[in-house]
Amino acid sequence: MKAAPFEYVKPATVDEALQALEDHLGMARVLAGGQSLLPMLGMRLMRPSALVDINGLAGELGRIEARGSETVVGALVRYATIESSPVVSERLPLLQHIVQYIGDRQVRNRGTIGGALAQADPTGEMALACLVLDATIVARTTQGERDIPAADFFAGSYASVLEPEELLVAVRFPLAPDHCRFFERGRKHNDFAVLSVAVAASRGAEGRWEGVRIGLGGVNDRPLLAEAAAAALEGRTWDDATIDAAAALAMEVVDAPDDVRAGAAYREHLVPIHVRRLLRELAQGEQR
Numbered sequence: 001m002k003a004a005p006f007e008y009v010k011p012a013t014v015d016e017a018l019q020a021l022e023d024h025l026g027m028a029r030v031l032a033g034g035q036s037l038l039p040m041l042g043m044r045l046m047r048p049s050a051l052v053d054i055n056g057l058a059g060e061l062g063r064i065e066a067r068g069s070e071t072v073v074g075a076l077v078r079y080a081t082i083e084s085s086p087v088v089s090e091r092l093p094l095l096q097h098i099v100q101y102i103g104d105r106q107v108r109n110r111g112t113i114g115g116a117l118a119q120a121d122p123t124g125e126m127a128l129a130c131l132v133l134d135a136t137i138v139a140r141t142t143q144g145e146r147d148i149p150a151a152d153f154f155a156g157s158y159a160s161v162l163e164p165e166e167l168l169v170a171v172r173f174p175l176a177p178d179h180c181r182f183f184e185r186g187r188k189h190n191d192f193a194v195l196s197v198a199v200a201a202s203r204g205a206e207g208r209w210e211g212v213r214i215g216l217g218g219v220n221d222r223p224l225l226a227e228a229a230a231a232a233l234e235g236r237t238w239d240d241a242t243i244d245a246a247a248a249l250a251m252e253v254v255d256a257p258d259d260v261r262a263g264a265a266y267r268e269h270l271v272p273i274h275v276r277r278l279l280r281e282l283a284q285g286e287q288r
C-alpha cells in the first residue's frame, strides 16, 4: 500500500519547522529518520496533512555538546553518531552501549534520538536509556520551550506527552552515574526487545550505593522506573538478601503484555532474574 497524499514541507530553520507545525493545526507530522514513520504511512496507520522534514536542520538539531556536567544531544542526532561519538563514550557510556541493540546498520544510520523518543515504543532502548540516565527532554513550539523529565514523558504504548505542534529539539543528560549495566532479551539480536533492563548507580562512602535507578522495558505499556526497588537499595551496601528483595520489588511496576514477541508470563518470569543479575554485576564492580 502507498501513503495517503500529504503536503511535503522542508524548513530551513527550526522556527520555520515550528511555524509549519502550527499552521497545520496538529495534523502535520515531523519526519526525522523515517524508520518508524514511513512504514506507518505506507500502511496508512497515519494520514497526516503534511510532513515537516527536519533533515535539513542538522546545524541546529544535530549536535552533541558537553556543557559543564551536562551533555546535550540534539533531536536529529542519529544512532550511528551516538555509537561513534567520543563525547558520548566518555560521558554517557550506557547510551552508547544501548544503541548497539537497536535495529541493524541501516536503521542506525537513519534513526534519530528525537524520533525514537517521540515514537515512544514501550520496548525502545533509547527511551530506557533516557529514563535510567535521568534525562530531560526539551520540546519547543512557536510560543516557547518546556523541559519534560524522561520519567514524565511516556504516556502509554506509542504515546508521549508531546503536543502535536511541539518539536522535540534536544535531550539533556546530567552527569551519569559511575556504574551502569544493561541487558536485553529479544527473539534474535537487534530485534525489538521482549524484555530490557538497565540499572545505574554510584558508589559513595563506605561502599554505599547512591542515585540508584532501575529501568524496565517491554513489561508494561511504557518503559518505567522500578522506584520501590531502587529505594530499597539507596544509601545501602548490597548483599544477596538486599538484591533479592529489590528484584522482587521490581515486579510492582510489571503489567506485562501478551504479544507476538512473547507471553506475559514469560516476561514476568524474566524480570526478577535479570534485575538480580545486573545488580549483582554492579555490586561485583563490573563497569559499563
Ligand SMILES: Cc1cc2nc3c(=O)[nH]c(=O)nc-3n(C[C@H](O)[C@H](O)[C@H](O)COP(=O)(O)OP(=O)(O)OC[C@H]3O[C@@H](n4cnc5c(N)ncnc54)[C@H](O)[C@@H]3O)c2cc1C
Binding pocket: 029, 030, 031, 032, 033, 034, 035, 036, 037, 038, 075, 076, 101, 102, 103, 104, 107, 110, 111, 112, 113, 114, 115, 116, 118, 119, 121, 123, 124, 125, 126, 162, 166, 167, 168, 169, 190, 191, 192, 193
Ligand atoms: C527494521 C527495523 C528495526 C528496528 N528495530 C528497533 C529496535 O530494535 N529498537 C528500537 O527502539 N527501534 C527500532 N526500530 C525503530 C527505529 O528505532 C526508529 O528509528 C525510531 O523508532 C524512530 O526514529 P526516526 O528518527 O526514524 O523517526 P521517524 O520515523 O522519522 O519518526 C517517528 C515518529 O516520531 C515523530 N518525530 C520524529 N522526530 C521528531 C521530533 N524531533 N519532534 C517531534 N516528533 C518527532 C514522527 O512524527 C513520528 O511520529 C526499528 C525500525 C526498523 C525499520
